[in-house]
Amino acid sequence: MGVGWAWPYLLLGIVLLLIYKFYNSRSFKLLSAIPSTNAPRFIGHTLDFLTMHPSNILSFMLQLFDKNKTNKNVMAIWTGPFCFVYLRTLPDIEKLLSDNQQLRKSINYIYLEPWLGQGLINSDGTIWQRHRKMITPSFHFKILEGFLEIMNSKLDIFSEVLEKKVGNGYFDIEPLIANYSLDVITETAMSTNVDAQRTNSEFIDCIKSLTEVIIIRSVRIMYFFQPIFNLSPYKNQESKSINYVNKYIAKILENKRTEAKNIKKDENVENDIGAKEKLALLDMLLQLQFSNAKITDKEIYDEVNTFMFAGHDTVSSALSFVIYNLAVHQDVQEKVYAEVMEVLGDSKPTYQSLMNFKYLERVIKETMRLYPSVPYIGRRLKKDMPITDGHIVPKDSDVAVFIYDHHRNPENFPDPEKFDPDRFLPENIAKRHPYAYIPFSAGSRNCIGQKFAMMEQLATVSHLLRQFRISIEPGFVMKPISHIVLRPNVEGVRIKLTKR
């Protein structure tokens, strides 16, 4: 007689042993000691997340934080055996983000991998270090200066698109902003014209669909297990979108490879890592590959995907929120308009003139305080982290900063829901801890595109306000959702434009 009958028992025994070991581990004991939401033991918030619509995750998290105000230093959120420790004090947040040994991303970033591979957002260790060093020169201000001309030409198309909306009542501007910002990132970073504003790219819907899958996988723990995820409808949603995105990126790459071979080697100056200083991102990566093959096809592919996502989705939602705030706060809009006319008059903006938009900059910063495009960031600890309230967050556990909530801490921002650009007057900034405001994160893994993002927002808003007065639909209140990127929900941002 065989012993086949014994396998299920053996398997069960192994599973029970692993569970026993986990619940008796040092790590579990340290995590259990950290103040948490009062969710049922062992299950945590599993059932809450299982039944909730993905669009409600942000409001659920806000409720959790609100109900647990007493955990104002730190709060653990459990979903089954998975635990995320949310740091809430300035010293702890600073300690995490400024520590060069804590650069590894948290467990949920693995769900980005089928799409973004080992691009800059996801990678770790030497790959991340090498790529960050390689790519940094492509965001030098000299290169950004050159991008302004491209932004201006995309803005001319944006104006044409918006002109058609004048006199036609209220509409949602968010999809039009998304097309515009996709046009900008592909022509600046990838030197490719996809004409998204005139062709209404499906690429954007695919990105939205992928980010939705990722947030669902992050909170519904059974989808951590690939075979279970593969049986879910989200697998199909992911595969369809990744297929489309891959074809889109492959086309960009194919065209650029042909062009890059024709760039004469002596046209550009080499910098200390062999990159061509005057080249934008993709041209630089391809030249680097042709000249000394320091980077593989797959690595280039992952970076193109990463920058196409990070470079357009975040800016697009930031711009949607700025337009919303200007439409709601007419007095602020008029002040920005006055500044735009004073700084620019009828001339096109230059890099220097953008730097003179002091009030508009404050409006953008205050908008990113209330609506940070990246509402959560996470790290998986490479070493124990003692925190200010006396607890120890153990090595290999996941910690997070909920930037959306952090930016509403009344100790740093009194009356936090109030939209008040003057919080960013130099004298007020000087009174705050530098980590009180972190829309672009901080430390070595901060946003590589932050100057690009600020420049694009300044150029876009100043351009639009010169031509249009923006009004909000009566009774409309924008509701943000969080699908990795914070964005307005399906209702978007409903405004009306009138010619100035």
Ligand code: HEM
């Ligand atoms: C308003 C616009 C933007 C906001 C609020 C924003 C915010 C952030 C934040 C918070 C991070 C840290 C993410 C994490 O720790 O997981 C980040 C990283 C990153 N951002 Fe941005 N970002 C914006 C625009 C851009 C743009 C325009 C680009 C590229 C052109 C870009 C490229 C990246 C990349 C590649 C990373 C990963 C950097 C690394 O880990 O070395 N971002 N961004």
